[in-house]
Amino acid sequence: MFKKGEKEIFRISLIISLLFILLSGCSGPSPEENIYTIFEKVVTLEDPFKEQQQPLKELEKKESELYNEIMDIGLKDFDKVVALSNEAVTVLEDRETRIEAEYESIKASKEEFELVNKEIEKIKDEKLAEKAKEIKTTMENRYSAYESLFDSYKTSISYDKELYTMLQKEDLTIEELEAQIKKVNDTYKIVMQQNDVFNELTEEYNKLKMEFYENASLNVDESK
Incomplete structure (x- = not known):
């Protein structure tokens, strides 16, 4: 049996222990760690894109x-041109x-x-x-750049189909023929320019x- 003084000490120790457990359970990952988890999930979601x-x-x-x-065949063998066009x-x-499929991957990301x-x-x-906000803006610009790239790429495919038809x-x-080839080439140039912007972003x-990870003292594998 506990004596009166011992009961009080035991009760206080128990309360302190319970508070410690509760506080430990509520703390959870830091915002920086949650951001890391989101960033790495984004990498995984873009695997189909890659x-x-x-x-x-x-x-x-x-x-x-x-x-x-x-183009080499030209008018010499119309049937062959039709077969190759198809x-x-x-x-x-x-x-x-x-x-x-690439677009769906970026959308999920x-x-x-x-x-x-x-x-x-x-x-x-x-x-x-501030660093996190800079990353956010850069990534949003990247997504916007991809939307433009995707639209132009789809347009270039439709122009190519028109050409082969x-x-x-x-x-x-x-x-x-020359007018259609010009449409194809002009659109292809736009695709290349937008692709460069996307890659730069x-x-x-x-x-x-990686700078954010370093500044937040997060130990990460830089090879990812």
């Missing part, structure tokens, strides 16, 4: 080869499917990234909060992200 890059390059190369072969359209449809807003508001360190017309004029985001 997986489309090489197949898209190969399809673009295949279509370019078909186009060059068609093959090129199939390649374009494959490209379209892959760019759609964007939805996850938006969770960072409420965590930034909780950061107490002013400089660290035109090449199956026996009464196609040189003027019609991606590099900037990754740089700022």
